[in-house]
Amino acid sequence: MSTPIAFLKGHGTENDFVIVPDPENVVDLPPAATAALCDRRAGIGGDGLLHVVRSAAHPEARAMAAEAEWFMDYRNGDGSIAEMCGNGVRVFARYLQHAGHVHEGDITVATRAGVKTVHLAKNGDVTVGMGRALLPEAQVTVSVGGRGWPARNVNMGNPHAVAFVDDLADAGDLYTPPPVTPASVYPDGVNVEFVVDRGPRHVALRVHERGSGETRSCGTGACAVAVAAARRDGTDPAVTGTPVTYTVDVPGGRLVITERADGEIEMTGPAVIVAEGEIDADWLAAALG
Numbered sequence: 589m590s591t592p593i594a595f596l597k598g599h600g601t602e603n604d605f606v607i608v609p610d611p612e613n614v615v616d617l618p619p620a621a622t623a624a625l626c627d628r629r630a631g632i633g634g635d636g637l638l639h640v641v642r643s644a645a646h647p648e649a650r651a652m653a654a655e656a657e658w659f660m661d662y663r664n665g666d667g668s669i670a671e672m673c674g675n676g677v678r679v680f681a682r683y684l685q686h687a688g689h690v691h692e693g694d695i696t697v698a699t700r701a702g703v704k705t706v707h708l709a710k711n712g713d714v715t716v717g718m719g720r721a722l723l724p725e726a727q728v729t730v731s732v733g734g735r736g737w738p739a740r741n742v743n744m745g746n747p748h749a750v751a752f753v754d755d756l757a758d759a760g761d762l763y764t765p766p767p768v769t770p771a772s773v774y775p776d777g778v779n780v781e782f783v784v785d786r787g788p789r790h791v792a793l794r795v796h797e798r799g800s801g802e803t804r805s806c807g808t809g810a811c812a813v814a815v816a817a818a819r820r821d822g823t824d825p826a827v828t829g830t831p832v833t834y835t836v837d838v839p840g841g842r843l844v845i846t847e848r849a850d851g852e853i854e855m856t857g858p859a860v861i862v863a864e865g866e867i868d869a870d871w872l873a874a875a876l877g
Contacts, residue, residue: 592866595625596683597632600675600714600859602804602840606634607683607861613645619667624875625867626665631875632867635803636673637663638680649698656696656703658684664799672701672745674807678714678859681706686861701745714859718744718808720851721815726773730780732760739768739780740816744853747778748812752820756784759794762802781809783817791817792837804840811853814845825849 593615596607606625608615617639626634639661643649649659660680662673677697684690684697685708692708705717722743730739730751735758739749749768753759759766759782766780777798786792793813795806814834818824823832825847833846843857 592869593872594864595632595867596686596861596864597634598638598679598682598859598861599840600678600805600807601838601843601857603673603675603806603838604634604804605636605638605676605679606632607638607640607679608867609640609683609687611640611642611645613641615639617663618876619663620876621872622663622667623665624872626667635665635797635800636670636676637665638676638683639663640680640683643698648700652698652703656698658689659698662699664797665801666799668799670700670746670799672699672808674716674718674744674809674811674855675805675857675859676807677704677706677716678807678855678857679861681708681714681716682859682861699745712858713856715854715856716807718811718853718855721812721847721853723815723819724773726770728773729769730782731767731769732758740812740819741773742812742815744808744811744815746808747774747776748781748809749774749778750781750783750813750816752783752785752816754784756782756792756794758782759796762794762796764801765796765798779806779809779812781806781813783813786835786837789817789821789823789833790835790837794839805838805843807843807855807857810836810838810843811845811855815847815853818847826851 643653737751
């Protein structure tokens with residue numbers, strides 16, 4: 589490796605990402621490289637990495653190429669692969685707009701959780717069609733410091749355990765994954781949300797994202813929380829026939845989640861590109877040892 593690699597930095601409600609444009613899928617990004625780039629002290633820093641690839645050029649996305657030109661090859665901050673990232677999709681779409689690949693209006697993005705429809709609004713907000721939530725029936729419990737709470741098992745293309753608590757401080761420091769039992773329910777790990785009420789259809793959360801630790805925001809987590817809150821509050825749109833909207837405060841800002849009567853979920857929030865530059869090839873080679 590001798591050629592510098594282009595990168596950008598972006599965030600959605602302070603859930604931040606290193607963005608590596610690689611249309612033809614020629615940049616090798618093993619887990620160690622992703623972890624080095626996402627390191628907040630020795631690298632660029634980010635909760636995850638958005639590898640921007642044309643769907644036709646990636647073996648996991650070729651089947652979606654007819655529906656979506658671009659594939660979000662998402663990596664967690666530790667280098668592990670993830671199926672989906674809601675804030676990441678918004679930032680991914682903002683990058684495509686920034687680069688001139690797309691314009692305001694509706695676009696599609698391929699992900700490991702399927703093709704997502706994204707709307708780039710004139711006011712700067714980005715709305716993502718997140719698909720439908722799955723609600724596995726397994727009963728789970730989340731524990732912190734000897735205390736435990738029942739949690740709602742919600743899958744948004746990636747797994748979540750949603751626990752309603754009295755105080756967000758109940759979540760502890762979230763440096764390490766909160767124990768979830770039975771562990772067999774989540775063989776590949778789980779994102780854990782701790783949630784408090786702020787008002788009618790208004791909640792706030794803290795989240796531990798698998799592979800990243802506590803993050804300032806989690807888009808799929810905000811959706812999972814809204815779905816869990818609607819079931820708890822008796823406002824399940826599939827039962828009432830009426831869409832329901834929840835405002836979800838995250839440490840990095842605010843997201844608005846709407847679940848329609850057909851189960852489709854939309855998430856709206858900001859997405860910002862903050863910097864761009866080049867990754868020094870010698871630094872990256874040294875980081876990989």
